[in-house]
Amino acid sequence: MSEQTNLAEMQDLGFDTVPTVVVDGRAFQAFPDEVLKRELGIPIESNSLEIALKHLETSAQILAITADVVAALPQSLWSVRLVDNRDRGLGQWSWHIFQFAVECVEGIEGGVLEWEDVRRLAERQYWTDEETYLEFESIARYGKAVVERLSHWSRSVDDDLLSQEMESPWGILSGYGLISHLERHSAIHLRQIVDFVKARVPAYEAFPPVEFMETIPSYGSLKQD
Numbered sequence: 461m462s463e464q465t466n467l468a469e470m471q472d473l474g475f476d477t478v479p480t481v482v483v484d485g486r487a488f489q490a491f492p493d494e495v496l497k498r499e500l501g502i503p504i505e506s507n508s509l510e511i512a513l514k515h516l517e518t519s520a521q522i523l524a525i526t527a528d529v530v531a532a533l534p535q536s537l538w539s540v541r542l543v544d545n546r547d548r549g550l551g552q553w554s555w556h557i558f559q560f561a562v563e564c565v566e567g568i569e570g571g572v573l574e575w576e577d578v579r580r581l582a583e584r585q586y587w588t589d590e591e592t593y594l595e596f597e598s599i600a601r602y603g604k605a606v607v608e609r610l611s612h613w614s615r616s617v618d619d620d621l622l623s624q625e626m627e628s629p630w631g632i633l634s635g636y637g638l639i640s641h642l643e644r645h646s647a648i649h650l651r652q653i654v655d656f657v658k659a660r661v662p663a664y665e666a667f668p669p670v671e672f673m674e675t676i677p678s679y680g681s682l683k684q685d
Contacts, residue, residue: 507636509619515643516614520607522646523561525668527603529653530554533596534661542656550656555593557649558603564642565613568621568635573628 539549548556567573593599622635650668657664 507623507634509622512617512622512636512639513614515639516610519561519643519646520610522643522650523558523603523610524607526557526646526650526653527600527607529650529668530596530603531600532664533657535595537660538596542652551593551596551599554596554599554653555602557646558606560645561606561610561642564638565610567626567628568638571624571626573626575629578629
């Protein structure tokens with residue numbers, strides 16, 4: 461696949477932000493605002509531990525609700541694609557929402573977010589956990605364990621840890637930048653799953669409370685950020 465074709469595919473998936481990086485011949489969405497601002501010479505707002513902890517708290521809340529939603533999904537949707545031109549079924553899609561939080565924690569702790577780990581989240585052919593998770597209930601149990609881990613970890617983070625720069629497929633990031641994106645990433649995909657299931661399973665009863673979903677922007681507005 462050419463770089464131009466890959467970029468067009470990314471736009472179809474809603475990856476409209478810039479800049480885009482090409483790693484190992486494949487283009488990836490460059491989500492971190494921090495990197496973009498640095499490249500454009502725009503001053504970066506001062507990082508705040510208080511704000512970062514709020515991002516973590518909100519991320520944990522979103523992930524906990526996502527786990528409840530996933531637990532009740534009908535198994536018939538396991539291999540159904542949310543996006544036609546992506547080979548991830550809803551099962552792997554659900555898993556990657558929680559696994560991204562794990563990669564954020566381990567990336568910040570270890571000072572690097574490995575390309576191989578990001579690729580494992582994004583593409584089915586690199587998913588090494590396919591035999592471990594075979595139904596939505598197992599994904600939901602994993603998700604709840606991730607929420608506990610994230611909540612526990614948030615009680616130990618400090619400014620020194622989050623200020624450290626780390627390598628990632630998107631360039632050099634700080635923990636602050638990655639935590640900010642974790643909340644956005646979690647919200648985007650909860651919204652996607654809810655909208656996807658609503659269109660296919662009218663009788664599904666495990667949707668999040670309406671008042672909670674009203675606090676999450678629509679996917680259309682999120683993907684334009």
